[in-house]
Amino acid sequence: MLYTPRNLRLLVPLGWSSPGDMARALDIMRQRARGHNLSVCHMYNMGVCTAADCVRLHVCHRHVLDKCPLDNCGLIHSVVDSAHNMHALMKAGLSDTPVSEVLRRLREQIRRYPTRPSLCNSVYSGQGCQRHCLRLHYCEAFARARCKYGDRCYKSHSLRDAHNERVLTFFGWTDEEVLGVLKAKDSAISGSPIAKDETPAKGHDDAEGTGYQDLTEESGSGEGTETIAKKDGAKQRKRDREGLERTKGKAEEEVDMERQEWRRKEEEWNCRQKHWERLEKTWQEKEKEWESKEQKFVQKEKQLQEELKTLTEKQTRDQETLAIHEREREALEQLREQEQKKREHDEENYRKEMAEKEAQCQELTEKHTQLLTNYTASEETVTTMKRMNFELGQQLVTLQMLLKESEDRDVDKAKAQETKKGKDAETQADTIREQIKKQRECLECSICLGVFKKPVTLGCSHTFCRGCIEEASRAQPLGYGGGQSRQCPMCRQMTSSLVPCLALENLASYLSDDAPKQQPGAVGVRKTTNAQSTGDSGQGRTCVRCSDLLGRALRSRVACDHRVLRPTEPVTF
Incomplete structure (x- = not known):
């Protein structure tokens, strides 16, 4: 109530005496009260503010304190970029106040009335806490070190669960700070019988009660600053009424004295009436100015709506672009799958080729082993042929010795019996010729039926003329036997070795009649x-x-x- 003697003594000298002036003064005081009580909405920071008449600013709490770790955390970082904040600033009379001043007042409000940790009383009730609560879900008895259930207690004894961790991170509290506040509150409650009846949301005095914000979802739809100011006005009126009753007598004397003073100053009041009229005109002009500002605000709101529409269109375009990117990503995934299938097919073909190559290598290894076996057999055949050549050489030497002995006997007989020389010589010559003929039969080629000419021995131990065996090989069908292999005309065995026989060649040249x-x-x-x-x-x-x-x-x-x-x-x- 502004019509108290003290208020009148303060307002009348300033030209605030009419009922309209008093109403305007009351509006100004309410706007100032709202400006002082302007704060950050914690429910908005939690993303659950659904109050239609919320008078708090929807702005990032940590950005106000310059502690937001992200440039784009998803919350508003400006107090003038939304219609809600502009409406809240206008109701608080701070629409023309610079942003830096608004942020300073918000920081001052947070410093004067900091958010204190409190325990949630409904989380362990029958229904449970089903709201986006910013209070701690913690055992109150455990905080006081009086919990007798220990690990069997159904209440949380940890500040590091999901909910409490989210609350501590949001307000930047530490475990030590929270436990210290809870213990201090416990000691205050235990020391004061009046404080025992207070809830965690009512621990402030009247001056602090206007700036305290409850940490539950319902606090977003609580009483506005205007209602709080009305309550404060009612309390003030009650106190003024009590003061008037206590000082009624003294007030009557003061009224008489003031009445006389009013009579003396009646002329002065008449002069001031004109001044008030001028002030009224000034107020009318201010009202027009306020109307123009309101129109500007409406225009700005329309502009903000247009910007919101532009942002919506941009978001739509971004979604379309995202859909295009998604389709491109799906196309890339399909291409990747095709490449994967092609790579798997190539790997399968490669494994098949490697298996075929391994089979070929195995076959070549077997052929190599067989060739080694054939080579070993050929070596053994060559060794056998050499041994036979050596035996033939020994036989040739024996034959030569026999011939020499025969010649010696012929010489001796010629010396002893000159008369029988001719007959005996002829007889011996005939004998020798028979032996030579027999030996010659051993030195005949089975192909040409003549004496060996450059005899060669095959792997099967049969001996032929070189020219005869080569001519017989050429007479064989094309590709028969493969490579350098030849078929023996005697035993039909395939062989690839031709070993020259020098002993037989010498013997054949000696015994040849030609x-x-x-x-x-x-x-x-x-x-x-x-x-x-x-x-x-x-x-x-x-x-x-x-x-x-x-x-x-x-x-x-x-x-x-x-x-x-x-x-x-x-x-x-």
């Missing part, structure tokens, strides 16, 4: 060179290099240049 015809030069040398150098027929001479008779040496083309020795006595041949 040797003088094939080697006329060698015979001429014997008849001219050796005969002329010695002056005799050269019969019975011995070769120095081959230790053989001269006749045998001269019949061999390879021994035509050997040195021969003169016999100690004439030998007839």
Whole structure:
């Protein structure tokens, strides 16, 4: 109530005396009260403010304190970027106040009336706390160190569960601070019998009660600052009425004195009436100015709506772009799946090729093993042929010795019996010729039925002329046997080795009847060179290099240049 003597003494000298002036003064005081009680809505920070008449600012609580860790945390970081905040500022009379001043007042409000940790009384009730609560779900007895249930207590004994961790993170509290506040509140409650009846939301005095904000969802739809100011006005009127009753007598005297003073100053009041009229005109002009400001605010609100519409369109475009990106991502996923299938197909083909290559390698290994076996058998055959060549060589030496002994016997018989020389020589010659003929039969090729010419031995131990076996190989069908393999004409066994037999070649050249015809030069040398150098027929001479008779040496083309020795006595041949 502004019509108290004290208020009138303060307002009348300033020109505030009419009922309209008093109403305007009351509105100004209410706006100032709202400005002082302007605060941040905690329910908005939790994303659950559903109050239609919420008078608190929807702004990031941590941004006001310069503690927001993110530039874009999803909450509003400006007090003038939303219609709700502009409406709240207009109701508080701070629409023309700079943003920095509004933030300063909000910080001052938070410092003067900081949010204190409190325990939720409904979480452990029958229905439970089903709201987005910013109070702690904690055992009150455990906070006082009086919980007798210990681990069996159904109430939470930890400040690090999901709900309490969210509350501590939001307000930036630590465990030590929360426990200290709860213990201090416990000691205050235990020390004051009046404080025991207070709830955690009613622990402030009248001055602090206007700035305290409950930490539950219902606090967003609580009483506005205007209602609180009305309650404060009612309390003030009650106190003024009580004061008037106590000082009624003194007030009457003061009224009489003031009445006299009013009479003396009546003329002054009349003069001031004109001043009041001017003030009224000024107020009318201010009202017009307020109307123009209101129109500007309406225009600004329309502009904000247009911006909101633009943002909505932008969001729609962003969603369309996101849908396009999603389709592109799906296309990329399909391409990736196709690439994966192709890679798996290539890997399967590669494994098949590797399996085929391994099979080929295994087959080649088996063939290599078989070739090694054949090579070993060929080596054994070559060894056998060498042994046979050696035995044939020994037989040839034996035959030569027999021939030499035979010739010696012929010489002895010629010396002893000159008369029987011719017959015995002929007989011996016939015998020798028979033996040579028999030996020649052993030295005949089974293909051409002639004496061996450059004899070669196959892997099956059969011997043929080189020209005959090559001609027989050419006569075989194309691709028969493969490679350098040949088929033996005798046993039909396939073989690839041709071993020259020098012993048989020498024996064949010695026993061949055609040797003088094939080697006329060698015979001429014997008849001219050796005969002329010695002056005799050269019969019975011995070769120095081959230790053989001269006749045998001269019949061999390879021994035509050997040195021969003169016999100690004439030998007839």
